[in-house]
Amino acid sequence: MSVDKETVARIANLARIRMDDAALDRMVPELNNILAWVEQLGEVDCSGVEPMTAVIPNTLRLRDDVVNADPLTGGGVRDAVLANAPAPEHGFFGVPKVIE
Amino acid sequence: MVSSYRIQGATGEWEVVIGLEVHAQITTQAKLFSGAATAFGAEPNTQVSLVDAAMPGMLPVPNAECIRQAVRTGLAIDAAINRWSRFDRKNYFYADLPQGYQISQLYHPLVGEGSLTIDADEKAGIPADKVIGIERIHVEQDAGKLMHDQHPTMSYVDLNRSGVALMEIVSRPDMRSPAEAGAYVRKLRAILRYVGSCDGNMEEGSMRADVNVSVRRPGEEFGTRTETKNVNSVRFVMQAIEHEARRQVDLIEDGGTVVQETRLFDPGTGTTRAMRSKEDAHDYRYFPDPDLLPLELDEAFIAECRASLPELPDAKRRRYEGELGLSAYNAGVLTAEVETAGWFEELLAASAAKAGKPEAELAKPAANWLLSELFGALNKTGTALADSPVTPAAGAELLALVAKGTISGSIAKQVLEKMLASGDGAEAIVEREGLMQTSDTSAIEAAVDQVLAANADKVAEFKAGKEALFGFFVGQTMKAMQGKGNPQLVNQVLRQKLG
Amino acid sequence: MTELTDLGIKAIRDGVVGGSFTAVEVAEAFNAAVAAANPALNAFIVTTPDHALDAARRVDAQRSAGETLGAMAGVPIGMKDLFATKGVQTTAASHILEGFVPPYESTVSQKLWDAGAGMLGKLNLDQFAMGSSNETSYFGNVISPWRRADGGNAPLAPGGSSGGSSAAVAARIAAAATGTDTGGSIRQPAAFTGITGIKPTYGRCSRWGVVAFASSLDQAGPMARDVTDCAIMLGAMAGFDPKDATSLDLPVPDWAGALNADLRGVKVGIPREYRMDGMDADVAASWDQGIAWLKDAGAEVIDISLPHTHHALPAYYIIAPAEASSNLARYDGVRYGLRELPEPGSGSGTSGAGLQDMYAATRAAGFGDEVKRRILIGTYVLSAGFYDAYYTQAQKVRALIARDFERAFERCDVILAPTCPTAAFGLGEKSADPLAxxxxxxxxxxxxxxxxxxxxVPAGLNREGLPLGLQLIGRAFDEQSVLNAGLAIEQRAGFNAKPETWW
Structure with a gap:
């Protein structure tokens, strides 16, 4: 499978990366090179093989339902959460106005 | 049995097909993947952890209670519980979604196929035993909240809800009228509240529905559906369906076609409109979340979930009818809300303990008193049963006084008023105000004599054959005795004297 | 006289514990070396001499108070700038995170500070750890301290993505450094610069607080002068972390204490598929030399097969970009990092740029070309209609690759192979061709x-005078066998070459 400029533009939009025409033109052959190369995976006979789900045999641990049990993953840290915000506004994150 | 609900179009009748995706907030202290609190109404961004804000390098660790409650909910709708499930990422960009993906379950949900039976309602055209299929329940993260009206050029993001655990309960497209959809939401809400997995508080957003609606000629293939997002009351669900079905019928009949799209409901006008912010043709690029391993449940965990389930509304209603001998109507009302059933059962237990009699013997008067007397009195002041100043034990005390004949039914109404106003016990009020019923035959005879003497003309009429006047004499005697005469004795004495 | 900066972890810690020198003396020596070298090598994005000194003062005070010192006591290290460090800029070498100061400390870095280490600075790397030459950093290339023996001054790649780490350790301006390895990012730069680096079993080191590239592959590990130092430092970095759902809930063995280069009874597998057509002659020779050394240490060497080796790289280049495309979605200009607002009118909004325009502009300006390339590949392979053909197939191939190893480890205890197909290449030699x-x-x-x-582990120099590395691969959880075999090679290789100080 290979991609054309239109496809790359659609993918770039899905990924929210603005790309002008020149950037798209550059990207098309690069992506096609890589895609043509990964294509060889199709040769591998994977019948009866389950896709890997956990690289090391391990089961999902669950945590107890306790608020702020570990301060590193608890709430009540608004200043820390907002400390790096480009546009903090009265305790909120400000973003360009959204029209729903 | 099929619903007869039809939309009359210019070109004939249309059937509406409805499926609901109900998002129910799982009742927990902490979020699905972080330790931040879930309480409603906190200051913006105060219940946000570094994990919820998707800071670089932050990782999710699942909350066991969320899994447990979703499994219990699944068991309550007789659903298959998947011993092996997995979390997937649903990728899209939005300001209320800090990670740029929602952790959800697409490929292997925790709960599989189940169903629930909605309550029959002849008036609303809901047939008996109408079963709504439930395709799946999966666990996922809620998004944050955007506020658009605080600033002229900016929207504000509050992440307090971001990461709160939701169950998405996906129905089959099995509903055929707004009333059925309403009944489904009500029944689902009741079950969730019985189970305790969701508080069902639609005003606070604990439960909301995405409403999938399509129309078709009866019996034909499904039409194209639209999805109206985030409808947050039973009434709005019904309104959204009515509006959307009518809109689609009008559109098709005018030669247009329904497009599959996401719509918003406007509670002010009861209408739906297409969302302006289009999502990328729904290419969510789901894939298994590599930060989380597969979730494997053992039989002991599931057994514990099953053992912890309470008696559910349908079973309870059948028991109330079968074992307690209540009418279908009373059993239905008593079991519709978990609080009502709980109150009733406490009342019954206290009454049985007091009287030393089996519950079945006391159930009917207890049910009647709760549904007519107490509910009537509470309704007048707009008080919820949970806030009733009269407790089940106090109610049992009052009912016992009636059962023993200490007071009459009409005196009991007065006593209840006084209990509600003062918070005092029934026995204390009856004692203090001397409201005991009298069984003193001489006092009754004196009162009867007085009444008959004062109404000699009516006595003559009675004796001439106007037997309907007997009730008049009973009433007059009771009135003369301020309602305290034992009704049986009053009857007996009157029969004697008039006989 | 031996310079303090010539010392590695064990020598420094033992010297501090024994009172041969103070931790502050060590920190000052390394701080000075960093200040002198960094303008030329560009190994550090930011330096934090005060952090190193404060840690050293604490260690010296602990020693004066007679307290037991930690395993990394007084050791100044470099921290790859992928680990979040509280109060110190953390960028993943990307413009999109420039100026980001985490209000939290990664689990691994915290463990190292708790063990008595100090931080010299945040080390440069390939942007978001995507690269093999450290040429994708927004903060400029890292220059390898090594030069070819041809008398030329062509700047060489220190490898990647942990290129700042490898350069700093090789140049003796850090006693050791943290690395992260997603598809070779510890081992390849270690091999390029003549140092030692180990990627432990997935889940040994917590990923909490480490900027994610590909979650199912990312693993932190130490990069140091020798095997013993790696064993000590890995012991300090590893351990169960309840904040990481993929963390292994296992005790951390005393790897350093159990080091043993006697390989009698150990079976070493030599994977025939790694001996590829047209293999670099020096690399092939060093591999043969490695086999001889392990035999000399008492090991039995056997031929093994890893049949799906050839398909590992394409599978990796589907899985890693797919995970990365999702992991990097959070860099959107809303909560931290760069925010770019395009000119009003260019968006669809009525007044000024809309939210989605902001995302696209921010990410276009913030991510480098290689990061964009991988995000696009990842987005494409996950998109509707392609998921099964690419992603599912790659995960199946991955399962087959894991099965190959399982079968091989039924017959052997550790596998020996070259780390890289070549020695270090020159900067710019391969950057035009992503596939190469x-x-x-x-x-x-x-x-x-x-x-x-x-x-x-370093095995020797090639004919150009550049280091070559040998790779040891072990069973899951069996870092010890890897370290032991590494030690046997180290003892026999006697690798003591170091780059000349030309900076």
Whole structure:
């Protein structure tokens, strides 16, 4: 499978990366090179093989339902959460106005 | 049995097909993947952890209670519980979604196929035993909240809800009228509240529905559906369906076609409109979340979930009818809300303990008193049963006084008023105000004599054959005795004297 | 006289504990070395001399108070700028995170500070750890301290993505450094610069607070002068972390204490598929030399087969970009990092740029070309209609690769292979061809896909005078066998070459 400029533009939009025409033109052959190369995976006979789900045999641990049990993953840290915000506004994150 | 609900179009009748995706907030202290609190109404961004804000390098660790409650909910709708499930990422960009993906379950949900039976309602055209299929329940993260009206050029993001655990309960497209959809939401809400997995508080957003609606000629293939997002009351669900079905019928009949799209409901006008912010043709690029391993449940965990389930509304209603001998109507009302059933059962237990009699013997008067007397009195002041100043034990005390004949039914109404106003016990009020019923035959005879003497003309009429006047004499005697005469004795004495 | 900066972890710690010198003296020596070298090498994005000194003062005070000192006491290290460090800028070498100051400390870095280490600075790397030459950093290339023996001054790549780490350790301006390995990012730069680095079993080191590239592959590990130092430092970095759902809930063995270069009774597997057509002659020779050394240490060497080796790299280049495309979605200009607002009118909004325009502009300006390329690949392979053909197939191949290793480890205890197909290449030599760059990790990626512990140890110099590394791969959880075999090679290789100080 290979991609054309239109496809790359659609993918770039899905990924929210603005790309002008020149950037798209550059990207098309690069992506096609890589895609043509990964294509060889199709040769591998994977019948009866389950896709890997956990690289090391391990089961999902669950945590107890306790608020702020570990301060590193608890709430009540608004200043820390907002400390790096480009546009903090009265305790909120400000973003360009959204029209729903 | 099929619903007869039809939309009359210019070109004939249309059937509406409805499926609901109900998002129910799982009742927990902490979020699905972080330790931040879930309480409603906190200051913006105060219940946000570094994990919820998707800071670089932050990782999710699942909350066991969320899994447990979703499994219990699944068991309550007789659903298959998947011993092996997995979390997937649903990728899209939005300001209320800090990670740029929602952790959800697409490929292997925790709960599989189940169903629930909605309550029959002849008036609303809901047939008996109408079963709504439930395709799946999966666990996922809620998004944050955007506020658009605080600033002229900016929207504000509050992440307090971001990461709160939701169950998405996906129905089959099995509903055929707004009333059925309403009944489904009500029944689902009741079950969730019985189970305790969701508080069902639609005003606070604990439960909301995405409403999938399509129309078709009866019996034909499904039409194209639209999805109206985030409808947050039973009434709005019904309104959204009515509006959307009518809109689609009008559109098709005018030669247009329904497009599959996401719509918003406007509670002010009861209408739906297409969302302006289009999502990328729904290419969510789901894939298994590599930060989380597969979730494997053992039989002991599931057994514990099953053992912890309470008696559910349908079973309870059948028991109330079968074992307690209540009418279908009373059993239905008593079991519709978990609080009502709980109150009733406490009342019954206290009454049985007091009287030393089996519950079945006391159930009917207890049910009647709760549904007519107490509910009537509470309704007048707009008080919820949970806030009733009269407790089940106090109610049992009052009912016992009636059962023993200490007071009459009409005196009991007065006593209840006084209990509600003062918070005092029934026995204390009856004692203090001397409201005991009298069984003193001489006092009754004196009162009867007085009444008959004062109404000699009516006595003559009675004796001439106007037997309907007997009730008049009973009433007059009771009135003369301020309602305290034992009704049986009053009857007996009157029969004697008039006989 | 031996300079303090010539010392590694064990020598420094033992010297501090024994009172041969103070931790502050060590920190000052390394701070000075960093200040002198960094303008030329560009190994550090930011330096934090005060952090190193404060840690050293604490260690010296502990020693004066007679307290027991930690395993890393007084050791100044470099921290790859992928680990969040509280109060110190953390960028992943990307413009999109420039100026980001985490209000939290990664689990691994916290463990190192708790063990008595100090931080010299945040080390440069390939942007978001995507690269094999450290040429994708927004903050400029890292220059390898090594030069070819041809008398030329062509700047060489220190490898990647942990290129700042490898350069700093090789140049003796850090006693050791943290690395992270997704598809070879510890082992390949270690091999390029003549140092030792180990990627432990997936899940040994917590990923909490480490900027994610590909979650199912990312694993932190130490990069140091020798095997013993790696064992000590890995012991300080590893351990169960309840904040990481993929963390292994296992005790941390005393790897350093159990080091043993006597390989009698150990079976070493030599994977025939790694001996590829047209293999670099020096690399092939060093591999043969490694086999001889292990035999000399008492090991039995056997031939093994890892049949799906050839498909590991393409599988990796689907899985890693797919995960990355999602992991990097959070860099959107809303909560931290760069925010770019395009000119009003260019968006669809009525007044000024809309939210989605902001995302696209921010990410266009913030991510470098290689990061964009991988995000696009990842987005494409996950998109509707392609998911099964690419992603599912790659995960199936990955399962086959893991099975290859399982079968091999029924017959052997540890696997020996080259770390890289070549020695270090010159900066700019491969940066124009992404695919040629990817092929650098052909020997490193299979162990990453299988989550296995793998290490690179220096084996000697090639004919150009550049270091070559040998790779040891072990069973899951069996870092000890990897370290032991590494030690046997180290003792026999007697590798003591170091780059000349030209900066």
């Amino acid at each position: 760059m990817y092929l650098n990790d052909v020997f490193a990626v299979p162990a990453s896909l299988a989550g296995l512990p793998a290490m690179s």
